[in-house]
Amino acid sequence: MKPKAQIFLLVVVMTAVWSTVIYLFFFEETQGSNSVPIFAHTHPVKTVMADQEKSYSQSLTLAAVGDILIHSTVYNAAKTNGTYDFMPMFTGVKDILTNADLTFANQESIIGGSEIGVSTYPRFNSPYEIASTLQDVGVDIVSMANNHTLDRGFDAIKNAIDFYNSIGMKYVGSYDSQEDANTPRILVRNGIRVGFLAYTYGTNGLIIPKEHPYAVNLIDSELITSDIQKLRDLADIVVVSMHWGNEYMRLPNTNQQQLAKSIIMSGADIIIGHHPHVLQPMEWIERDDNSQGLVVYSLGNFISGQMRDYKDIGGIVEIDIVKTIHSNRQSTVTIAKPRFTPTYNHTFNNTKFYIEPLTSSNDVHYPNYDEIMHHMFQSIDGK
Template identity: 35%
Template sequence: MARAVAFLLLVVPAAGCATVGKGDDPKPTGRSFTVAAAGDILIHPQLTDQAKKDAEATGHGSEGLDFDPMMAGVKPVISKADLAICHFEAVAGEPKGPFQNFPDFVVPPQIATSIKNVGYDTCSTASNHTLDHGEAGVRRTLNTLDKAGLKHTGSARSAEEAAKPLIMDVKGVKVAHIAFATGFNGREVPKDKLWLANEIKLKDIAAAEKAARAAGAEVVILSIHWGREHWPNPSTSQLKLARDIARETGINLVIGHHAHVVQPMEKVGGTWFAYSLGNELARHDVPTGLSEEGIIGWFEFAERGGAWDVQARYVPTLVDIPPTAESVAEVEADDDDGGVDDGDTSDYRLVDVVAALRDDKNLTDKQRARYRVAFERTRGTMLNRGAAKDGLRPLRDLTD
């Protein structure tokens, strides 16, 4: 379990990161813990190529692939959380491949080791790609996560596994993690094996929460795969389901995936909904600018009078993308020195935007401008359903 250590930015009010919101009682009456949750991890071929390049440089990794350098930028945040939740989007393959791209993904299992090394504790595995390779794919994915030391929920290898709620001890609090997906790209869950993957039905979400509570859970967190891809606003169906969940369950926090772009956070009936955390690590065939941006949701739980108060924060992230072969050719044709623009990055890297803007003295002007765009655009998206009134703000601001 990732454990919080002395983390100045999280405890000094002057840094804009106090553990409670303005005007709240600074001394909770009970226990407290932090949760970090980030967006979709979907390994495209370009990222596998980068992991091969990095393994050659570091001499680390497994079977010639090292994803650690790519993900290292978010480790300072993820590793500080008391509970860190990832979303494992695709089916894991064998260490030496072969791997597959869209539409039926098979991704290197080495990514799971890097997910663990960054500081994650558990992953949701319910997505539209869960059944890309049937029951064998589900088994292989969960075996991969087990081997890496990651807990998981949302798909299962047996009815018995599916029926047992995932409950973790987080600083003395029993926290359950449940996960559901809208569908599986037209694939049906076999009627005799409905336990393979959790499909969104309000009654089933409510039943999963009830089962977790009966097993001793004091807090329940839902990962949900929903909405429209590449659409920065929650759909009508998302908004309706959010209100149904807030009204008909006692779930404490809902974190969303699938859109591959950031969508707002909103407090509904006392429950925080992060409609989409965007992509944490992905490289779509046609990057849109939005698809490289994501957030780490940072949630501070405090027990007050027997109830759980949740303060929401966010950390903007960005996947730095090297120029494509086509753009390199264009630059070489136009550039007197025949080289790539000095402002372009040469490697895929997952970046904590605020940390880079504040602390990285080696950023080019082009990188600095791109990171600032990501920060400002993410802030606008986060707040466009009125979350500022409920205290939502960046975990760290550029002016702190």
């Protein structure tokens, strides 16, 4: 064979091989009808592969925020020319959320859409536009498991899930079929598989429809343990979202603490809490093997119509996760001490809202930064 022909053939073969490798490596499996894990490969891999005989590491930053609770004052402030524009409310925190590799939020009010009528407390229904805005500011996955999930019935849940699927937003804790409920929620960033679970203490007395038992996950210790163990085999990190605790209480109750210990001992790595609508501290929980899991008892309100008495204070927790593949091909995962950015839900006469990071304790217009930081780290500093 002539040299030019040999070179041409080699180029063709190598192109085919690399095309196959790239396709397999970056293939994103979207949610379908079969019960296989949901993967979302949207970031380039940061793996350091200098030598197969040496260790290498992969890392990601997970960010999480608390309650997205759209009261009438909030959606009325966003109403513009027959639609809703929530983006101005989030511009102050967009950079923090988009800089994380993976961002989680608690979508507390169901997004059933305007066609069934938006509504406020006590039975919420929010416009679709809030989901699009969250996605635009960096949110990758939302919890739908909370006490307002059933506010507008299963039709609102179905509308919300249909919309999340249409924009490619991942969700957890509420489902439109048993098949959907059986599908593990796993998102992959930088080669690290992060699995999500979500549960709520209740649904404000509303009964889960018998024909839709998968409509929302209720807190059940045995169920949570079983779900964690199943997900543990598929994920490097397991994150559990818990809608729990007492509203407006700044410290976790005994039930939260006991549940947190049980969840971490069952194999979860991180717990993200919400429902109190105020911030509650973070804490390490140590397992019998001296490894630790992290619990954030409550991230407070991120955006809502609730004001004063700490209800307008939320925050963004950022957690660095490192997966090390050792030379013997065994892997270990470590969680660094979290970072926390307090946020203030600022409003002008309930006609404009925007979320602002708290970065200074010297600004008299905002709550005390130092006090908030001490509150969040009081159980974690020095560990």
